[in-house]
Amino acid sequence: MGEANETIPVGVMGLGSIGRLIAGAALSSPELSLVAAIDRAPSLAGRALSQLVPGAPASVTVSCRLEDIAPALKGGVLLHATSSRFDAALPELESAIEAGIHVVSTCEELAFPWLKHPEEADRLDQKAESHGVTVLGTGVNPGFVLDRLVAAAGSVVGKIRKVHAQRVVEVLGRREALQRKVGVGLTEAEFEARVEAGGFGHVGLAESAALCALGLGLDFDELEEEVRPVLAEEEVSGPPRIGQGMVAGLYQQVRGFDEGQEVINLELTIAALVDEAFDHLEIDATPPVRLKVFGGYGGEEATAWAVVNAAARVCRAEPGILTVLELPSGR
Amino acid sequence: MGEANETIPVGVMGLGSIGRLIAGAALSSPELSLVAAIDRAPSLAGRALSQLVPGAPASVTVSCRLEDIAPALKGGVLLHATSSRFDAALPELESAIEAGIHVVSTCEELAFPWLKHPEEADRLDQKAESHGVTVLGTGVNPGFVLDRLVAAAGSVVGKIRKVHAQRVVEVLGRREALQRKVGVGLTEAEFEARVEAGGFGHVGLAESAALCALGLGLDFDELEEEVRPVLAEEEVSGPPRIGQGMVAGLYQQVRGFDEGQEVINLELTIAALVDEAFDHLEIDATPPVRLKVFGGYGGEEATAWAVVNAAARVCRAEPGILTVLELPSGR
Numbered sequence: 001m002g003e004a005n006e007t008i009p010v011g012v013m014g015l016g017s018i019g020r021l022i023a024g025a026a027l028s029s030p031e032l033s034l035v036a037a038i039d040r041a042p043s044l045a046g047r048a049l050s051q052l053v054p055g056a057p058a059s060v061t062v063s064c065r066l067e068d069i070a071p072a073l074k075g076g077v078l079l080h081a082t083s084s085r086f087d088a089a090l091p092e093l094e095s096a097i098e099a100g101i102h103v104v105s106t107c108e109e110l111a112f113p114w115l116k117h118p119e120e121a122d123r124l125d126q127k128a129e130s131h132g133v134t135v136l137g138t139g140v141n142p143g144f145v146l147d148r149l150v151a152a153a154g155s156v157v158g159k160i161r162k163v164h165a166q167r168v169v170e171v172l173g174r175r176e177a178l179q180r181k182v183g184v185g186l187t188e189a190e191f192e193a194r195v196e197a198g199g200f201g202h203v204g205l206a207e208s209a210a211l212c213a214l215g216l217g218l219d220f221d222e223l224e225e226e227v228r229p230v231l232a233e234e235e236v237s238g239p240p241r242i243g244q245g246m247v248a249g250l251y252q253q254v255r256g257f258d259e260g261q262e263v264i265n266l267e268l269t270i271a272a273l274v275d276e277a278f279d280h281l282e283i284d285a286t287p288p289v290r291l292k293v294f295g296g297y298g299g300e301e302a303t304a305w306a307v308v309n310a311a312a313r314v315c316r317a318e319p320g321i322l323t324v325l326e327l328p329s330g331r
Numbered sequence: 332m333g334e335a336n337e338t339i340p341v342g343v344m345g346l347g348s349i350g351r352l353i354a355g356a357a358l359s360s361p362e363l364s365l366v367a368a369i370d371r372a373p374s375l376a377g378r379a380l381s382q383l384v385p386g387a388p389a390s391v392t393v394s395c396r397l398e399d400i401a402p403a404l405k406g407g408v409l410l411h412a413t414s415s416r417f418d419a420a421l422p423e424l425e426s427a428i429e430a431g432i433h434v435v436s437t438c439e440e441l442a443f444p445w446l447k448h449p450e451e452a453d454r455l456d457q458k459a460e461s462h463g464v465t466v467l468g469t470g471v472n473p474g475f476v477l478d479r480l481v482a483a484a485g486s487v488v489g490k491i492r493k494v495h496a497q498r499v500v501e502v503l504g505r506r507e508a509l510q511r512k513v514g515v516g517l518t519e520a521e522f523e524a525r526v527e528a529g530g531f532g533h534v535g536l537a538e539s540a541a542l543c544a545l546g547l548g549l550d551f552d553e554l555e556e557e558v559r560p561v562l563a564e565e566e567v568s569g570p571p572r573i574g575q576g577m578v579a580g581l582y583q584q585v586r587g588f589d590e591g592q593e594v595i596n597l598e599l600t601i602a603a604l605v606d607e608a609f610d611h612l613e614i615d616a617t618p619p620v621r622l623k624v625f626g627g628y629g630g631e632e633a634t635a636w637a638v639v640n641a642a643a644r645v646c647r648a649e650p651g652i653l654t655v656l657e658l659p660s661g662r
Contacts, residue, residue, distance in 0.1 A: 025489060144487050151661035152483040156475050156628065156637040158356060160662070215661030287629030291622060297487065298618030306487040328657045330482035330546030331491070 009076030010311055011036030011069060011101075013092065015044060015052055015062065017175045018106055019081040021304035023053040026079060031312045035076070036069040037062045066092065070099035077311045080105035084203035086117045090124070093135060097128050102314045103135045104307050108204030110137025111147070112323060115210045125321040134314040136322045140302040141167060142204035142211065145279045145293070146266050148324040151215025157285040160216045162263050166280045169270040169296060171249050172238065178299070182270045183229060185240060186247040191229040201227040202268055205254045209264050213256060215325045216283075218263045220256035227252045230271040238272075248272040305331075340407030341642055342367030342400060342432075344423065346375060346383055346393065348506045349437055350412040352635035354384040357410060362643045366407070367400040368393045397423065401430035408642045411436035415534040417448045421455070424466060428459050433645045434466045435638050439535030441468025442478070443654060446541045456652040465645040467653045471633040472498060473535035473542065476610045476624070477597050479655040482546025488616040491547045493594050497611045500601040500627060502580050503569065509630070513601045514560060516571060517578040522560040532558040533599055536585045540595050544587060546656045547614075549594045551587035558583045561602040569603075579603040636662075 010032045012023045019039070026034045037049045037060055045064045049056040063069050066078070078096045083089045086109035093110075096103050113121035128135045137143065146165050154160055171179050181202070183191045194200035206225055213220055230249045236242035249271025256264030279293035309331045314322065341363045343354045350370075357365045368380045368391055376395045380387040394400050397409070409427045414420045417440035424441075427434050444452035459466045468474065477496050485491055502510055512533070514522045525531035537556055544551055561580040567573035580602025587595030610624035640662045645653065 028490065140487055148486075148660050149483065152480065154662055155479070155640060155658070155660060156471055156633040157662070158632070158636050159359065217662045287632045288626075289628065290625040292625070294621040294623070295619075297620065301489070301618045302487040305489050309486060325661050326659045327486070329479050329486060329660070330656050331485055331488070331548045 007031060007033040008312055008315055009033050009035045009073055010079055011038060011073050011076070012079045012081070013038040013066065014080065014082035015039040016081065017177060018300060018303055020053050021300055022079050022081055022307050023049065023056060025304040025308040026311070027053070027055050029308050032308065034060065035072050036060060038064070038066055038069065040064055066095045066099070070101065074100045077102045077104055077314060079307050079311065080107065081307070084108040086110055086113050086120065090120065093124060094127065097131050097133055097135065100131055100133060102133045104310045104314055105135070105137050106139045106303060106307060107137050108139070108142055109207060110135070111139070111142035111204055112207040112210045113137070113321065115207055121321065129320040132319045134317045134319055134322050136310055136314050136324070138306045138310050138324050140297050140299055140306055141268070142208040143306055143324050144302065145297050146205070146208040146268070147211035147215065148327070150212050150281055151325050152329065153281055153289050153291055154216045154283050154285065157283060157287055157289060159285065160218060161284040162265070163212055163216055163218070163284070164265040164282045165212070166267040167269070167296060168274050168277050169299060170272070170274050170277045171270050172236070172272045175300060178270065179240065182250040183247040184249060184272060185242055186229075188229055188231060188245070188247060191247045195227050201250060202252050202270065205252055205266055205268055209254045209256050209266055211323060211325060212264055212266070214323070218256070219258050220263060221259065222257040224255045224257070225253070230269065232272065236272045242272055338362060338364040339643055339646055340364050340366045340404055341410055342369060342404050342407070343410045343412070344369040344397065345411060345413035346370040347412065348508060349631060349634055351384050352631055353410050353412055353638050354380065354387060356635040356639040357642070358384070358386050360639050363639065365391065366403050367391060369395070369397055369400065371395055397426045397430070401432065405431045408433045408435055408645060410638050410642065411438065412638070415439040417441055417444050417451065421451065424455060425458065428455075428462050428464055428466065431462055431464060433464045435641045435645055436466070436468050437470045437634060437638060438468050439470070439473055440538060441466070442470070442473035442535055443538040443541045444468070444652065446538055452652065460651040463650045465648045465650055465653050467641055467645050467655070469637045469641050469655050471628050471630055471637055472599070473539040474637055474655050475633065476628050477536070477539040477599070478542035478546065479658070481543050481612055482656050483660065484612055484620050484622055485547045485614050485616065488614060488618055488620060491549060491614055491616040493596070493615040494543055494547060494549070495596040495613045496543070497598040498600070498627060499605050499608055500630060501603070501605050501608045502601050503567070503603045506631060509601065510571065513581040514578045515580060515603060516573055517560070519560055519562060519576070519578060522578045526558050532581060533583050533601065536583055536597055536599055540585045540587050540597055542654060542656060543595055543597070545654070549587070550589050551594060552590065553588040555586045555588070556584070561600065563603065567603045573603055
């Protein structure tokens with residue numbers, strides 16, 4: 001709803017494929033005015049945003065530093081899409097907060113930062129509160145399909161014994177960054193070495209599990225995460241072409257246990273030539289719930305709209321770090 | 332979450348089948364203490380609630396009037412299940428508000444009272460605000476399947492062109508009040524006469540349409556509602572037994588139009604021997620969404636839990652009339 005004729009100034013930070021989609025979505029939102037764009041790549045500095053995002057106002061050029069455009073965004077919202085990792089995003093989040101700018105971010109760990117960064121999350125929460133701004137991590141995964149939608153589906157049932165949610169995504173035809181992220185084209189050994197080295201795989205599945213627990217009133221004392229390659233059974237003509245036996249994507253699972261009993265099971269497959277793309281959810285409760293999203297939520301576009309639709313919401317929310325569970329339903 | 336060891340006092344008003352389920356659900360909620368029960372039926376007055384709701388504390392006897400137990404509920408929540416109609420519920424809602432008691436109600440028209448009672452809704456909203464209490468109409472239908480869940484599913488997509496949601500409920504084995512409500516066993520002529528006379532059919536479908544519009548950012552300038560009998564193609568052995576050609580239930584549809592264009596279509600079938608019970612949702616937007624709940628949400632139980640799970644929420648919400656769209660996700 002918002003005040004009539006008063007739009008909220010927003011800036012996009014991080015002009016990768018998701019950031020550009022966010023900028024495009026922001027342009028078509030009647031509640032928002034896109035007034036700034038920031039990317040640290042020197043090759044983009046000073047360019048007209050309209051060269052990257054068709055329809056962007058001619059007045060918006062790409063800045064390298066948030067500080068340069070902070071005054072125009074005060075009281076508005078930074079739409080932040082630079083990193084999956086909380087540590088990497090933190091200095092940018094802090095700059096925005098100190099400048100009095102709300103933040104909606106695709107940073108996966110920010111969806112529930114207390115899971116892996118409890119102390120820094122508390123400090124960030126306090127900083128946001130003291131500057132009167134709200135910070136939200138959202139997207140489609142984490143941020144919706146395996147957490148917010150699960151919690152919404154479980155809003156009208158009794159005590160929950162277990163939740164099992166699955167997402168299967170076709171990676172062909174998706175952005176290259178996603179294909180790289182899930183190891184498409186690697187050998188099995190290369191994939192395993194990356195898993196071994198740490199930091200490989202989809203970021204945010206454990207955060208989704210934590211959000212499920214919070215939203216559904218489940219306790220867990222142990223969280224197990226596993227990442228495995230999905231190998232191409234036959235050659236995939238692509239693009240990209242994937243040789244037989246090479247990595248076609250990943251399978252990832254997080255299981256939450258309460259005193260040895262599995263209470264949360266989230267499974268994610270992002271691979272080439274999946275049999276069927278879908279999101280599926282089963283809640284063992286009274287009454288039970290079984291729900292399927294045919295084709296699954298479209299990752300990139302849904303992420304961009306998750307961010308843009310939340311922008312007006314954060315301006316009206318309590319200051320501090322917000323989770324997607326606290327957002328009202330709707331656009 | 333709430334304060335540790337501090338439970339919220341709640342009372343159930345209206346001890347029909349739904350009210351008794353609500354009382355049972357409230358008993359198993361660690362956040363709530365069931366301290367009162369009210370029903371205007373003289374036959375119930377003074378009886379121990381435990382005779383109607385197994386496990387209810389021995390201290391709770393059924394009162395006829397809210398006034399008698401209002402002091403025990405001040406600052407707590409009235410779980411209200413007496414009527415589908417706003418006009419009938421209004422004096423009870425006002426009494427609770429004046430006594431400083433929050434309300435969560437299954438009153439279908441209260442799910443979005445501004446649709447059919449805009450002035451009274453505004454007055455009630457102001458009254459609740461001035462007494463510092465919150466009033467919410469919820470349930471599974473309206474309150475969830477055809478509105479809140481629809482708005483949740485549409486939270487991460489762009490501009491919505493149209494929404495189409497369906498709910499198909501098997502009426503055999505459900506409570507008798509529901510079977511009567513949908514005309515089971517009537518002749519076609521009796522059914523049509525009741526529709527003609529007005530006030531027959533499922534209450535709340537139009538309110539769901541209004542909530543969909545609000546949650547999804549859709550405008551409508553016209554709302555068309557239709558109620559038709561579903562006739563038994565062959566004899567239904569029941570219970571209840573339904574002769575061939577007699578009414579086996581109802582089909583109801585609400586369509587919302589914006590400048591002649593259909594933007595909302597909600598369909599509800601509650602009948603005997605349906606081919607399949609389910610909830611189904613299609614959102615025409617970018618990205619599109621198609622979602623199915625296999626078997627459909629279990630009506631009575633889900634309604635009871637919708638009420639009970641919202642009880643702690645209303646205590647933390649802004650005073651006034653709340654809609655289900657404003658509730659956070661989760662239990």
